[in-house]
Amino acid sequence: MKLSKIHVNTWIGAICIVFAVIFYMMTGQFINPDAAIWPRVILVGIIIMSVMLVINGLGQSKMGAESGAIPAELLKGPLACVIAVVLYAIVMNFTGYFVSTAIFLPLGMYALGQRNWKAILGVTIGLEVFIYILFVTQLQLRMP
Amino acid sequence: MELIQQIIANFCSVQVWIGLAVGVIGGMVIGAMPGLSGGMAIALLLPVTYSMEPVAALVMLMAIYTAAMTGGSISAILLHTPGTPANAATAIEGYPLTLKGRGLEAVGMSMLSSGIGGLVSAVALLAIAPPLAKISLMFSAPETFLISIFGLTVIGSLAGNSILKGLLMGMVGLFLATIGTDSVTGVFRYTFGLDRLMNGIQMVPALIGLFTISQVMENCEDYRNANKSLMEQSNAELGKKMLPKLSEAPKYFWTWAVSSVIGVVVGILPGAGGNIGSWIAYDQTKKHSKNKEEFGKGSLEGLAACETGNNAVTGGSMIPLMTLSIPGSPNAAIILGGLLIQGLVPGAKLFTTQAPTTYSILIGFALSNILMVFVGLAIAKYVVNVVKIPNSILMPVVVSLALIGSYAINASMFDVFVTIAFGFLGYFMNKYGLSSAALILGLILGKNAESGLMLSLVMAKGDVLGYYFGRPICLVLMAMIFLSVAGPVFSYIRSNVKKEK
Secondary structure (H helix, E strand, O other), rough: OHHHOOOOOHHHHHHHHHHHHHHHHHHHHHHOHHHHHHHHHHHHHHHHHHHHHHHHHHHHHHHOOOOOOOOOOHHHHHHHHHHHHHHHHHHHHHHHHHHHHHHHHHHHHOOOOOHHHHHHHHHHHHHHHHHHHHHHHHHHOOOO | OHHHHHHHHHHHHHHHHHHHHHHHHHHHHHHHOOOOOOHHHHHHHHHHHHHOHHHHHHHHHHHHHHHHHHHHHHHHHOOOOOOOOOHHHHHHHHHHHOOOOHHHHHHHHHHHHHHHHHHHHHHHHHHHHHHHHHHHHHHOHHHHHHHHHHHHOOOOHHHOOOOHHHHHHHHHHHHOOOOOOOOOOOOOEOOOOOOHHHHOOOOHHHHHHHHHHHHHHHHHHHHHHHHOOOOHHHOOOOOOOOOOOOOHHHHHHHHHHHHHHHHHHHHHHHOOOOOOOOOOHHHHHHHHHOOOOHOOOOHEEEEHHHHHHHHHHHHHHHHHHHHHOOOHHHHHHHHHHHHHOOOOOOHHHHHHHOOHHHHHHHHHHHHHHHHHHHHHHHHHHHHHHHHEEEEEHHHHHHHHHHHHHHHHHHOHHHHHHHHHHHHHHHHHHHHHHOOOOHHHHHHHHHHHHHHHHHHHHHHHHHOOOHHHOOOHHHHHHHHHHHHHHHHHHHHHHHHHHHHOO
8 A cells, every 4th residue: 555545544543652652661760650650541542542543544545535634735834834933932032022023023914915014014013012011011021 | 688788888889890890801801812811810910909998809800700711702712712721612613603704693692601601600609609618528539530531521522523533632631731740749750851841731832822823824824815804715794693682592591501500510629610611511512402513613502601611610619719718710719819818718707797798799790790791792893803804914913922922821931832832733633633622621631630540549548449439429420421421322323223224
């Protein structure tokens, strides 16, 4: 059977089994064995469910069901989004919330197709002022 | 008669009405912001109550408690961003309604249901607090464990098309709850040497990631049309109907009644909170509904159950607090501080020598639920227009609010990265039919379930079955778990037998 034809449930189950086995082996390193009881019960449960899911996936693959894979074209936007958000968080860590937001908001709106500069500027300034009043002045939060 | 006169005299104070208004409006605004919770607002306003009259102070704090849960439903319904953890279940039914152009109707139903749940719990608090409080004394580790298991049976309702995947995600959530310091033995588990993981994975950043960031990522699939609003993309018109007609109200009567009772009972249980109340109310309503197929795709009945359940917890959680000094929820624990600041010590005295003050506070709490409905309905027509804002503006703003909301919980950038990680995970979970709601439920209930089980094993002294079967409340809970699991199985078998005939 081609790898691309294997139903996604098989892959999900297999990944869960691998992680569950690794984490189960790590329970042997806990200082107090009692602390390992509950995680082991849960991990055995995960392994059992994952095996059932693998079997379910293989069954669906044999019956010729669609693999359920996400088309690469559909992933462009979401992956770009998450990269942008990660960069935003990293910059926030170094420059603080207000500077990073002043960069992220206009760039993000422009990247998503917004070309009305008044709206971009207005929303950026408005949000920064709102966050300052609520979080800094009222909630006394120490901002990043 | 003298009691009534003293209560009326208390309400002649302007400070009480200002406290009521500040509590309701402030609570709704705070609750609507992802990452901010009623507990945060209560904790921050606690020092302010030093200089206030007792009735005004406690009415304000309790108004914040109930209004924050209601405010959280607004962002859950319109943006798929639960404002508080108690509104996660609301997002499942509310957001699909928004996509169908029924956002105003969903917000209206949420306000009405929240008010009903809160009012019922206020009446329970007023009328039957002392006898109900005795129930919380009977709860110990075995009951805590079984309540958590009962909560987990809700996963069946959240699993969507695949119960197996739903149960798997529930167990993954339970496993994620083990990360950090074990509450029984103090051992560090799966911290990989990181100090930040000693407290485990915080629920709110995970929730914001799974619901909000993943939704933003999904909206970015069609980035070429990001200048369209949510309404334009879903080809829906924004409806004008806000509340059910009077003739439609009886359809929801049973949902409101059952969900209110569930919320009050869950609220009485120490440490449970609105999160569990809304999930159990939602699950029970779905199981007994004649329109099960609508659930998960935008059911007003499901929405009503969630919001009634989570607001009914508020009064219920005050019952053991005011009678036994046992907070029924984390927010109630903070309100205990408010009571002590005003010299109101929980116990029999509150309902005897200090009765005028206590009953004034409880009536103020009931009034806050009524005011909350009117305020909510008044702003609903304006707030719902957020769905007309183009995604190109809305999505970056939502991301910014989500990240600062995650940061605000512990003033920690680590929580921000947890949010992003869960957002990434949540996007693929949604694509592959893995229930985020089941994972969150496992994360919420995991710690309680483990500590309840481990402590009860110690208390049982080797005879676990005899210990569990020897406790009446445990028997009731085990029967409820069995019915909750077996009920849908029997219905499924019965419907298949009918089809074959």
